Each structure stands twice: as structure tokens, then as C-alpha cells.
Amino acid sequence: xxxxxxxxxxxxxxxxxxxxxxxxxxxxxxxxxxxxxxxxxxxxxxxxxxxxxxxxxxxxxxxxxxxxxxxxxxxxxxxxxxxxxxxxxxxxxxxxxxxxxxxxxxxxxxxxxxxxxxxxxxxxxxxxxxxxxxxxxxxxxxxxxxxxxxxxxxxxxxxxxxxxxxxxxxxxxxxxxxxxxxxxxxxxxxxxxxxxxxxxxxxxxxxxxxxxxxxxxxxxxxxxxxxxxxxxxxxxxxxxxxx
Numbered sequence: 001x002x003x004x005x006x007x008x009x010x011x012x013x014x015x016x017x018x019x020x021x022x023x024x025x026x027x028x029x030x031x032x033x034x035x036x037x038x039x040x041x042x043x044x045x046x047x048x049x050x051x052x053x054x055x056x057x058x059x060x061x062x063x064x065x066x067x068x069x070x071x072x073x074x075x076x077x078x079x080x081x082x083x084x085x086x087x088x089x090x091x092x093x094x095x096x097x098x099x100x101x102x103x104x105x106x107x108x109x110x111x112x113x114x115x116x117x118x119x120x121x122x123x124x125x126x127x128x129x130x131x132x133x134x135x136x137x138x139x140x141x142x143x144x145x146x147x148x149x150x151x152x153x154x155x156x157x158x159x160x161x162x163x164x165x166x167x168x169x170x171x172x173x174x175x176x177x178x179x180x181x182x183x184x185x186x187x188x189x190x191x192x193x194x195x196x197x198x199x200x201x202x203x204x205x206x207x208x209x210x211x212x213x214x215x216x217x218x219x220x221x222x223x224x225x226x227x228x229x230x231x232x233x234x235x236x237x238x239x240x241x242x243x
Contacts, residue, residue, distance in 0.1 A: 038180050038195065041212060046236040053177060053197045053210050053238065060179045062167040062194075070112060070133040072168040076142055077134035083111040087132055095120045099127070108151075109161060110135050133168055140165065149224040158190045158219060159183040166194060166215075175199045190219040199238070208238030 036052065044052075059068060073090060077083035080103050087101060096119045104114040111134045119126045140147050140161060152158050163181050170176045181194040193216045200209040212233040219226040 036180065041195065042233055049212065049236050050210055050238045053199065056177055056179055058177050059167050060177070062163045062178055062181060067164060070131050070168060072171065073132050073134065075134070076137045076140060077111055078137045080106065080111055083113050083134040086134070087113045087115050090115065090132065091117065091128060104131055109139050109164070135165070145226050146224045147219060147226065149221055155183045155185050155190055159192060162192045162217060188221055190221065192217040192219065202241050204241060207240045209235060210238045211235045
């Protein structure tokens, strides 16, 4: 009887330890911030907010895995031919040569143009391979800050396009991490919101400075015009850098 009781106790201890280790590993999960209540970000302890920054991925659920690798040329395209034409000069000079330039993928929202070129250098030739995302003019007009609400005619569709747009245009900035995209609507507008960290990394002997912002985008359902309002929520100190 004592042996059975001892066995049960051992099993309970093993389960408890496993559960503890699982909890300890949880913050490293890329979707960590999806389980954070946005209303508590302002009151969260400084140390917990810093931990949140260090433990979330750059996008935290904004885009698909393959969309993470796309580059954004900061303009749209009217057609496949237009997108290819705009890609011809990206990264090009008298010391480069295009090896391949083609449509890689087309979705309802964008074109992906694949570009491969060689750069001739004294130290040795270097080959570059890039995939550029061009939003379709019929979907998004970046210059005039307008979306096509006849096509993007639901909150989910609007969120999808703004998730992608937000991620792609911030992808090259290593100091920014995005989190908690949400969308609501009323009879006149879609309201898209997200938070992001912008970080200034400290030099030797100094701490990182982590600033949390909230961005609110209001989209008119009739005209498709949108405007953004950005608010700084709070600023905390992060890790101290010893090298």
C-alpha cells in the first residue's frame, strides 16, 4: 500500500515539474502577446513589459510565414507588367546585371515579383535574390491613403490588408516589434488598432529604452479614406548591456 502511495506521489511530482517547466517556456512562444490583455499594458509592471518585448517575435501574428520574407518597395502597381517595370531598377547600377525578373505570385491583394541579380565586385561577385510585394492599385492607394471598401467590404478583410501593410512597411526596422492587432466597426467606420514597441538599444554600460505606442487607424466605409493617430503609452528600461 505504501509502495502504491509512493508511486502516486512520484507521478504527481513529475507532472507538477513538467507543468512548471511548460509555464517557464511559455513566454518564449511567438504568440505570447495574443494572451495579453491590451487594457493592462498601461498598468503592467515595468519588468513584465520589458519581458514582453524581449519574448515576442517581430510580427506576433500579423502575417503568414511566407509573407515575412517579402520586401516592400513603398509603392503600388496597376498590373503585373507595371510591378515588373518598377522592380527593374531596384538595387541596380553599372556594376550589376539582372539574371531573373518575373511574377512569383499573385493574390487578390498584391503581386510578388522575384528579382535575382549579380553585383560584380573586385572582391568577388555577389548574387542577390529578392521578393518584392506590390499592393494592387485597385486595393490600396498608399499615396492618397485610401482602400477599396467595395472589395474590402468586411472587418476581417480590412484587418487582413492592414495587418499585412503594417508589417511589410515596418519589416526592415529591427527596433520595432508589433503586437495585438484588432478591428472594430460602427455604421460609418472601421477602427483598426495595434500596439508596437520601438526600442533604442543602449551602448556598453547603458540600458535599452523600450517605448510602447498605440496606433489607431480610422477607415471611412464610404470613401475608403483612412487616417492614423499614434499615441505613446509608456516608456521603460530594458536590459543593461555589458559589452
